[in-house]
Amino acid sequence: MGLQRKTFLIISFLLLACVQAWATHIRAGEITAVRISQTSLKFRFTIVIYSDTGSPIQVADGGIINFGQGRTIGSLQGGNRQTIEDASVNFEERSIGNETAMTIIEIEHTFDGPGVYVVSYTEQNRNDGILNINGGSSKQVPFHIETVLRIDPGLDVNATPQLTIPPIDRGCIGARFTHNPGAYDPDGDSLAYRMVNLLQDRGVEVSGYVPLNDPSITTLREDGGSPAKFEIDPITGTFTWDAPMVAGEYNAAFIVEEWRFSEVTGKYELLGYVTRDMQILIEDCDNERPELEIPADTCIEAGAILEAIIRGTDPDNNKVLVEAFGGVFDLNPNAAQFTPEPSFRQQPAEHTFSWQTDISHVRRRPYEIQFKVSDQPTDPDAPSLTEFATWYVTVVAPAPTGLNSAIANARSIQLTWDDYIGRNYNPVMKIYRRVDSFDFDPENCNLGIPDGSGYELIDQVPINQTNYVDTNDVRPGVNYCYRIVAEFPLPKGGTSYASIETCALIPLDVPAITNISVEETDITNGEMFVKWTSPLEIDQVLFPPPFRYELIRYQGFTGTAGRTLVTSTTDTTYTDTGLNTQETPYHYQVRFYDSGDNLIDSSSVASSVWLSALGLVQAVELKWEANVPWTNKVQEYPYHYIMRNRTDAAATDENNFVLIDSVKVTNSGFIYFDDGSFNNTPLFDDREYCYIVTTQGSYGNDLIPSPLINDSQKLCIQPNDNVAPEEPEIEIPDGAEEIDGLIVLDSPNCGNLENLGCAFSNFSNTLTWTADDIDGDIASYNIYFSPSGAEGTFTLVGNSRDASFTHTGLSSYKGCYRVSSVDRSNNESSLSAPICFDNCPNYELPNTFTPNGDGLNDTFRAFDRPNGKCPRFVKNIEFKVFNRWGGQEIYSYSTQSAVEPNYFIDWDGRDNSGKELPEGTYYYQAIVTFDVFNPKKETMEFKNWVKIVR
Numbered sequence: 001m002g003l004q005r006k007t008f009l010i011i012s013f014l015l016l017a018c019v020q021a022w023a024t025h026i027r028a029g030e031i032t033a034v035r036i037s038q039t040s041l042k043f044r045f046t047i048v049i050y051s052d053t054g055s056p057i058q059v060a061d062g063g064i065i066n067f068g069q070g071r072t073i074g075s076l077q078g079g080n081r082q083t084i085e086d087a088s089v090n091f092e093e094r095s096i097g098n099e100t101a102m103t104i105i106e107i108e109h110t111f112d113g114p115g116v117y118v119v120s121y122t123e124q125n126r127n128d129g130i131l132n133i134n135g136g137s138s139k140q141v142p143f144h145i146e147t148v149l150r151i152d153p154g155l156d157v158n159a160t161p162q163l164t165i166p167p168i169d170r171g172c173i174g175a176r177f178t179h180n181p182g183a184y185d186p187d188g189d190s191l192a193y194r195m196v197n198l199l200q201d202r203g204v205e206v207s208g209y210v211p212l213n214d215p216s217i218t219t220l221r222e223d224g225g226s227p228a229k230f231e232i233d234p235i236t237g238t239f240t241w242d243a244p245m246v247a248g249e250y251n252a253a254f255i256v257e258e259w260r261f262s263e264v265t266g267k268y269e270l271l272g273y274v275t276r277d278m279q280i281l282i283e284d285c286d287n288e289r290p291e292l293e294i295p296a297d298t299c300i301e302a303g304a305i306l307e308a309i310i311r312g313t314d315p316d317n318n319k320v321l322v323e324a325f326g327g328v329f330d331l332n333p334n335a336a337q338f339t340p341e342p343s344f345r346q347q348p349a350e351h352t353f354s355w356q357t358d359i360s361h362v363r364r365r366p367y368e369i370q371f372k373v374s375d376q377p378t379d380p381d382a383p384s385l386t387e388f389a390t391w392y393v394t395v396v397a398p399a400p401t402g403l404n405s406a407i408a409n410a411r412s413i414q415l416t417w418d419d420y421i422g423r424n425y426n427p428v429m430k431i432y433r434r435v436d437s438f439d440f441d442p443e444n445c446n447l448g449i450p451d452g453s454g455y456e457l458i459d460q461v462p463i464n465q466t467n468y469v470d471t472n473d474v475r476p477g478v479n480y481c482y483r484i485v486a487e488f489p490l491p492k493g494g495t496s497y498a499s500i501e502t503c504a505l506i507p508l509d510v511p512a513i514t515n516i517s518v519e520e521t522d523i524t525n526g527e528m529f530v531k532w533t534s535p536l537e538i539d540q541v542l543f544p545p546p547f548r549y550e551l552i553r554y555q556g557f558t559g560t561a562g563r564t565l566v567t568s569t570t571d572t573t574y575t576d577t578g579l580n581t582q583e584t585p586y587h588y589q590v591r592f593y594d595s596g597d598n599l600i601d602s603s604s605v606a607s608s609v610w611l612s613a614l615g616l617v618q619a620v621e622l623k624w625e626a627n628v629p630w631t632n633k634v635q636e637y638p639y640h641y642i643m644r645n646r647t648d649a650a651a652t653d654e655n656n657f658v659l660i661d662s663v664k665v666t667n668s669g670f671i672y673f674d675d676g677s678f679n680n681t682p683l684f685d686d687r688e689y690c691y692i693v694t695t696q697g698s699y700g701n702d703l704i705p706s707p708l709i710n711d712s713q714k715l716c717i718q719p720n721d722n723v724a725p726e727e728p729e730i731e732i733p734d735g736a737e738e739i740d741g742l743i744v745l746d747s748p749n750c751g752n753l754e755n756l757g758c759a760f761s762n763f764s765n766t767l768t769w770t771a772d773d774i775d776g777d778i779a780s781y782n783i784y785f786s787p788s789g790a791e792g793t794f795t796l797v798g799n800s801r802d803a804s805f806t807h808t809g810l811s812s813y814k815g816c817y818r819v820s821s822v823d824r825s826n827n828e829s830s831l832s833a834p835i836c837f838d839n840c841p842n843y844e845l846p847n848t849f850t851p852n853g854d855g856l857n858d859t860f861r862a863f864d865r866p867n868g869k870c871p872r873f874v875k876n877i878e879f880k881v882f883n884r885w886g887g888q889e890i891y892s893y894s895t896q897s898a899v900e901p902n903y904f905i906d907w908d909g910r911d912n913s914g915k916e917l918p919e920g921t922y923y924y925q926a927i928v929t930f931d932v933f934n935p936k937k938e939t940m941e942f943k944n945w946v947k948i949v950r
Contacts (some may be wrong), residue, residue: 005424010170017433020725022216022470022628024048024129024211025051025052025055025057025125025127025128025139025143025638026050026051026052026059026125026126026143026249026277026280026759027050027051027052027126027127027168027249027279028049028050028098028143028166028167028168028251028276028277029047029048029049029050029121029143029145029167030047030048030161030163030167030275030276030277031046031048031119031120031121031145031147031148031160031274032045032046032048032147032159032160032161032640032816033045033046033119033147033159033160034156034160034340034372034702034938035157035159036108036160036279037110037370038280039113040110040945041110041111041113041114041151042108042109042110042459043109043110043111043149044106044107044108045065045105045106045107045108045109045119045147045341046105046106047065047105047106047107047121047145048102048104048105048215048585049102049103049121049123049298050100050103050104050166050167050168050279050782051100051101051127052100052101052104052127052772053095053099053100053101053186054099055127055815055931057125057706058081058086058437059081059092059093059101059103059123059529059716059853059887060074060081060084060103060105060123060135060923061078061079061080061081062075062076062077062078062079062080062123062124063076063080063081063084063121063122063123063580064076064121064123065084065087065105065107065119065120065121065124065247065799066118066119066120066122066202066482067107067109067111067117067119067262068117068119068120068395069111069112069115069117069120071109073087073107073636076122076124076142078460078464080122081118081875083106084107084169084514084527086282086623088105088106088107088680089106089107089108090104090368091103091104091105092104093104095492095579100154100168102166103173105834107559111151113151113717113801114152114153115150115151116148116149116150116151116272117148117149117150117151117299118146118147118202119146119147119148119149119782120144120146120147120202121141121144121145121487122143122144122200122201122202123142123144124140124142124143124384124579125138125139125140125141125142125143126138126139126141126142126143126250126251127139127279129248129249130250130251130279131217131246131247131248131249131250132209132210132211132212132214132217132251132252133198133206133208133209133251134303134684135208135209137208137246138251139206140785141199141200141206141208142200142201142264143277144199144200144201144202144277144926145199145275145277145501145569146199146202146203146275147160147272147273147274147275147472148272148273149220149271149272150269150271150272151269151270152269152271154262154264155260155262155269155271155483155854156187156490156491156531157187158187158258158260158271158491159185159186159187159270160185160258160272160273160274160504161183161184161185161189161191161256161258161273161274162183162184162186162327162330163181163182163183163256163274163276164181164182164183164184164325164326165179165180165181165182165325165370165372166277167205167277167279167280168278168279168280168281168519169183169276169278169279169280169386169906170280170281170282170283170383170384171241171244171280171281171282171283171383171385172243172244172282172283172284172285172287172383173243173245173246173247173282173283173285173558174220174222174243174244174245175222175243175244175285175287175289175385176221176240176241176242176289176779177240177241177242177243177244177280177282178238178239178240178241178386178387178388178519178551179239179252179278179280180236180237180238180239180370180372180387180388180390181239181256181276182238182326182370182372182480183237183256183274183326183368184326184327184367185257185258185327186370187260187326187491188364188365188491188492189258189259189271189480189491190258190598191237191256191257191258191259191368192234192235192256192257192259192344193200193232193233193234193236193237193239193254193255193256193257194232194234194254194255194257194274195211195230195231195232195239195252195253195254196253196254196255196700197211197246197253198251198252198253198277198433199275199277202203203725205857207456209251209799210275211230211252212227212241212244212250212252213227213228213229213230214243215227217244217245217246217250218241218243218244218245218246219245220243220245221242221243222242223242224288228241228242228243228362228393229241229242230252232254236368236390237390238388238390239252239254239881241280242611242672244280244282246282246914247279247282247283248282248285249280249281249282250273250280250281250282250482251277251278251279251280251374252274252277252278252280253270253276253277253278254271254276254278254447255274255275255276256273256274256276257270257272257273258270258271258272258273259271260490260491261490261493262728263490265676271910274564279586280347281383283382283383283730285377285379285382285383285385286382287316287375287377287382287383287384287385288314288315288316288375288385289315289316289375289385289386289387289848290314290315290318290320290347290375290385290386290387291309291312291313291314291315291323291373291387292311292312292371292372292373292388292389292850293310293311293312293313293390293714294308294310294371294389295308295309297366297391297393298392298394298445299393299394299395299396299444299445299447300357300393300394300396301395301397301398301443301497301922302358302359302361302395302398302422303356303357303358303398303926304357305354305356305357306353306354306355306357306393307352307353307354307355308352308391309350309351309352310322310324310338310350310351310352310353310371310714311349311350311351312347312348312349312351312373313347313348313349314347314375316375316377317347318346318347318348318375318376318377318378319344319345319346319375319376320344320345320349320371320373320374320375320376321342321343321344321345321373321374321375321376321384322342322345322348322349322351322368322371322373323338323342323371323372323373324338324342324351324371324372325369325370325371325372326367326368326369326370326888327367327368327733328355328367328369328393329798331361333358333360333389334355334356334357334358334361336353336354336355336369336936337352337353337354337355337449338351338352338353338354338711339351339352339354341688344376345804351767353369353684354640355393357395357639359397359398359421359422359424359425360425361395362396362397362422362425362488362492362494362496362641362923363395363488363492363493363494364488364492364494364495364906365385365493365494366394366482367392367393367394367395367519367631368390368391368392368394368443369390369391369392369393370389370390370391371388371390372386372387373386373387374386374745380721388936389542389825392446393538394447394852395494396445396447396494396495396496396497397422397427397488397494397495397496397497397915398422398496398497399442399485399496399497399498399499399500400417400418400420400484400485400486400496400499401417401418401499401904402416402418403415403416403417403482403483403499403500403502403885404416404417404485404502404734405480405499405502405503405504406504406505407506408469409442409615410476410509411471411505412470412471412474413469413470413474413482413504413506413708414468414469414470415431415467415468415469415470415482415502416467417429417465417467417483417484417499418466419464419466420463420486421461421602421812422486422488422496423463423464424865425489426488426489427463427485427486427487427488427496427825428460428461428462428486428487428666428775429460429461429462429463429465429484429485429486429487429496430457430459430460430484430485430486430487430543431457431458431459431460431468432449432451432456432457432458432483432485432498433455433456433458433470433472433480433481433482433484433632434455434481434631434633435454435457435478435479435480435629435631435698435700436479436480436481436502436631436634436698436700437503437635437700437701438453438455438481438501438633438635439456439477439635440453440498442497442499443497443500444572446497447495447496447497448485448487448491448495448496448497448498448797449483449485449498452633452665452666452667452668453633453666454631454633454666454667456485458470458472459472460487462612463486463692470482470602472606474506474511475506475510475629475648476506476507476509476510476531476537476820477506477507477508477509477510477512477536477537477699477701477703478505478506478512478629478630478699478700479503479504479560479699479700479701480503480504480505481499481502481503481700482501482502482503482504483499483500483502484498484499485497485498485499485502490926492555495587496604496840496864497559498533499624502763503700505593505700505701507537507686508533508535508536508537508538508701508704509535509537509538509539509601509705510535510538510592510600510601510602511532511533511534511590511592511603512532512533512536512573512603512604512629512699512701512704513530513531513532513588513589513590513603513604513605513606514531514532514533514628514630515529515530515531515532515630515640515708515709515710516528516529516530516586516588516606516607516608516609516617516626516628516783517529517608517609517635517709517711518581518608518609518711518712518714520581521581521582521713521714521715522579522580522581522582523580523582523583524537524578524580525577525578525579526577526578526579526580526713527574527575527576527577527579527581528576528579528581528586529573529574529575529576530551530574530575530576530588531570531572531573531574531575532549532572532573532590532603533573533703533704533890534572534859535545535547535592535600535601536703537703538600540922542723543595543598543600543880544595544596545594545595545658546570546595547570547592547593547594547595547600548568548569548592548593549568549569549570549571549572549590549591549593549598550565550567550568550587550591550592550593551565551566551567551568551574551576551588551589551590551848552564552588552591552810553566553576553586553588554586554587554588554592554605555584555585555586555588555950556584556585556587556607556801556802557585557587557607557610558605558627558749559605562871565586571624571874572816574921575768576579581608582712582713582714582776583609583773585607585608585713586606586608587606587608587627588605588606588607588608589602589604589605589606590602596863604629605627605629605789606626606627606628606630606908607626607627607628608626608710608712608752609625609626609693609695609710609711609712610624610625610626610712610713611623611624611692611693611712611713611715612624612715612779612824613691613715613717613779613824614717614824614826615717615718615719615720615721615816615824615825615826615863616719616720617685617719617827618675618676618682618683618684618685618719618720619673619674619675619676619683619719620673620674620683620689620717621671621672621673621674621681622642622672622673622674622691622693622715623670623671623672624640624670624693624695624712624893625670626695626710628697629699630698630700630708631697631698631699631700632665632695632696632700633666634696634697634698634706634707635666635699636706637664637696637698637707638664638665638667638696638708639662639663639665639696640662640665640670640692640693640694640695640696641661641662641663641694642659642660642661642662642663642672642674642689643657643658643659643660643688643691643693643694644658644660644674644689644692644694645657645658645690646658646687646689646690647660647679647705647841649681651681651683651684651687651689652887657690657692659714660674660678660679660834661674663831670675671796672693674689674691675817684719685718685720686718687718688716688717688718689717689718689719690715690716690717691714691715691717692711692713692714692715692718693711693712693713693832694709694710694712695709695710695711695712696708696709697710715824716776716777717824717825718777718825718826719776719825721823721824721825721827722822722825722827723775723827724821724827724828724829724830725770725773725775725777725821725822725823725827725829726771726773726774726776726778726819726829727771727820727829727830727831727832728769728770728771728781728803728819728821728823728829728832729770729771729832729833729834730767730768730817730818730832731767731768731769731770732745732835733745733748733779737934739933739935740786740933741837741936742816742834742836742933743833743834743835743836744836744838744933744934745835745836745837745838746764746837746838747763747765747813747838747839747840748849749763749764749765749766749813749838750813751838751870752844753867753870753872754866754868757867757870758864758870758871762808762809762810763810763811763812763813763816764806764807764809764890765806765807765810765813765817765837766804766805766806766807766819767804767805767807767819767835768804769781769803769804769819769832771803771821773821777823777824777825777855778821778822778823779801779822779823779824780799780800780801780822781799781800781801781803781805781819781821781822782796782798782799782803782817782819782820782822782828783796783798783799783800783807783817783818783819784796784814784817784819784820784831785797785815785817786815786817786818786832786834787814787815787816788816789815789816789834789836789933794818794831794834799822805819810890812839812873812931813837813838813839813840813873814836814837814838814839814873814931814932814933815836815837816834816835816836816837817834817836817858818831818833818834818838819831819832819836820832820834836933838874838932838934838937839872839930839931839932840872840873841872841873841874841932841940842867842868842869842870842871842872842873842932843862843871843872843874843928843931843936843940843942844862844863844865845860845862845905845924845926845944846860846861846944846946847944847945847946847947848859848871848946848947848949849946849948849949850948850949850950851908851909851916851950852946852950853950854858854865858908859906859907859908859909860905860906860907860908860909860924861904861905861906861907862903862904862905862945864904871903871904873930873931873932874895874897874903874928874929874931875929875930875931876895876901876902876929877890877893877894877895877901877903877905877926877928877929878894878896878926878927879892879893879894879905879924879925879926880892880893880924880925880926881907881921881923881924881946882923882924882925883922883923883925884920884921884922884923884945890912890917890922891907891910891911893905893907893914904925909948909950917948918944918948918950919948919949920947921946921947921948922945922947922948923943923944923946924942924943924944924945924946925941925943926941926942927939927940927942928940928942930939
């Protein structure tokens with residue numbers, strides 16, 4: 001807000017009426033901070049103290065500022081006001097009426113480095129007569145406020161929240177009291193609020209403090225109910241006390257936290273907080289609270305003008321004062337305006353909020369604009385009642401413009417667009433793609449790409465790049481549609497509206513699979529209906545028909561497991577039989593040949609629809625998925641259909657499946673909750689219910705009829721099943737041995753090390769298992785890992801539908817695994833017996849080196865060529881060199897004491913004092929310790945001669 005409006009507020013809030021002053025010294029205060037240097041950790045702290053001018057004690061005379069880093073200014077012993085004034089860049093004090101003064105101390109401090117710092121101000125004493133501190137005997141209780149500041153290079157620069165509404169307010173007996181600090185964060189961080197106890201020193205709460213909802217203070221609310229309320233809204237920051245019962249002065253404290261999303265940790269991090277210690281003056285009065293009318297929360301595109309009418313009314317027909325607070329009034333450039341200037345006016349009092357937004361105002365979080373209305377009772381001695389309201393306004397970046405697409409070649413699409421208007425603020429351009437067009441209105445707070453639209457992020461590029469070639473599995477015959485979105489960097493963040501959509505369709509010169517539909521669900525006699533189109537737009541001069549097709553089947557959604565040539569045919573449909581459709585999804589691909597039997601190309605792969613379920617109490621949750629080149633989220637055909645048996649009242653009809661519901665997947669996604677609502681018959685927990693889901697999809701290509709109809713497998717599940725499945729058994733290859741109670745085997749991947757460089761550190765382990773699926777309801781397996789195999793150290797590292805798992809990203813092979821079965825009701829079995837993989841250690845040393853500075857063989861170094869000789873899985877090396885008779889130690893090196901251990905040793909032929917040793921033969925000893933389970937392989941000792949040739 002502008003200085004004029006701030007000054008008016010500060011002067012006016014206590015000039016509303018004259019109130020008897022019970023007090024002696026400090027009433028309220030807070031500390032805020034801003035960073036004032038981009039090259040150092042220099043901050044300016046603003047300490048604002050409200051005090052009783054009736055006391056002979058001056059503010060800061062007995063105060064101490066502590067920066068939490070060893071630097072303090074002042075003393076609690078008194079007589080040091082001048083010391084604090086001299087250390088300040090600004091020290092001002094002014095009366096604001098009613099024997100109350102506001103002291104502003106601005107002081108600068110530079111921190112040594114990153115850390116979390118508690119900056120505090122402590123002073124003797126509070127004003128006397130605060131009823132919820134020692135029953136009113138409060139003048140001997142110190143006043144203490146503190147602000148916590150976290151300086152973290154990974155979270156960028158930071159300022160604390162700024163509080164714009166003063167911390168002294170008035171209220172009436174029996175009337176709900178509200179207060180809002182008018183907080184905003186200059187960096188756009190997220191704010192949160194919570195009540196805390198009053199403090200009298202660092203880490204020391206006021207012992208005689210009583211919260212305002214304590215029965216000794218109040219027991220009733222404004223509406224006559226009980227108990228009383230004393231709380232703060234964690235989102236809006238509105239503090240409510242409902243309701244005071246006794247006239248007098250009261251103090252309360254709350255903190256305003258600031259949170260910022262960290263791209264490093266992937267979660268919101270607490271940056272610090274500001275503590276507000278405030279005072280409430282309660283009086284006896286006969287008055288009704290005024291009311292505020294503000295607009296609904298909104299979004300506005302950067303560059304547009306936001307205007308709104310704010311209206312204040314009063315049921316007693318008293319004059320009202322309407323005020324506005326928030327960071328929007330301090331923006332530079334284009335601060336918001338609130339006209340006319342606040343003053344008491346006849347009700348209804350109308351003000352105009354006006355804000356010319358620009359691209360610099362874009363941020364992820366909405367701006368919080370606080371409005372306050374106060375009435376002016378006809379009795380000049382009566383206190384004013386107030387009401388607060390918060391308006392949330394999000395400034396959205398404009399949509400990127402000029403997006404166009406064109407076919408680059410048979411497997412890529414070229415995108416181009418205009419220079420972005422906000423490029424000076426360094427956003428990135430995110431590129432989204434989906435199959436088939438999807439229409440939505442990118443405005444009215446519909447930011448970025450809406451959930452359920454089916455668009456997937458395929459890439460992001462620097463903002464100065466205005467073109468992109470999509471080669472991400474682009475296939476013929478598929479209508480690919482694109483939108484782009486500008487994403488602004490943290491800490492402010494912000495997402496633009498989405499661009500207009502552009503689509504490109506590569507001619508269909510290969511077969512296109514249209515159906516992978518389960519016809520029969522069974523473990524051994526399952527059936528799958530597969531259908532595809534011919535290559536409808538192929539050049540038949542170059543590739544003459546008739547065409548022959550080979551249908552290839554694979555297990556699972558992706559990969560090459562279970563690859564089988566199913567059939568060779570000139571037809572475009574096939575029913576695949578003898579499958580385990582009950583336990584396994586399948587995916588297919590079609591290869592085709594011309595009349596000369598030349599292999600031309602192949603279709604995209606497409607999988608069956610796989611249905612999974614979770615049994616709940618008298619309910620079932622269904623989810624389904626498919627890996628297909630078309631889209632199953634089609635605006636023209638948005639519904640997927642749910643079929644179920646046991647739809648009769650007694651739930652005994654197992655054989656007949658009935659359509660029970662449909663799911664609009666463009667809104668709800670591929671999920672459905674069945675609690676029997678469709679026929680008002682709750683599901684029984686003592687029997688299985690079976691389901692089939694029918695999907696609708698499209699390529700978005702007029703040559704391929706839509707919708708594409710495909711059925712999932714039949715899935716049966718019992719609600720509220722609490723019986724765990726059988727425990728899996730990990731398969732143990734030959735060669736395993738028992739070590740300290742663990743089954744340990746050398747990693748089968750050890751042979752691959754010959755192809756991996758010495759610095760390679762991205763290892764993997766693969767394990768397989770079996771499980772006796774007695775109830776036929778195992779849905780997946782949880783895989784647990786422990787580096788040591790010790791009991792209680794296993795942690796979940798993955799989940800697999802298949803009875804195998806590859807654990808990647810390991811720093812070594814060493815580690816132990818246990819596996820559990822998880823059924824469709826999320827019951828988990830006990831863990832399998834552990835199996836451990838061991839490292840395959842290696843270390844080899846030479847017998848000659850030539851430290852002559854020619855860059856060749858200059859150090860005594862463990863072999864690093866070929867790869868098979870590399871040092872592997874070394875924990876520690878103790879290396880010593882002796883004279884040729886083995887008596888006198890000349891040189892020693894230990895990785896255990898090294899800051900950056902060198903497992904290659906790299907001895908340069910000098911003794912312990914750094915002196916070059918003469919040519920000749922020397923004796924060395926090396927003890928190498930490896931990171932292994934097997935104690936027989938844990939250490940290797942080398943004793944040999946080494947020759948120095950210069």
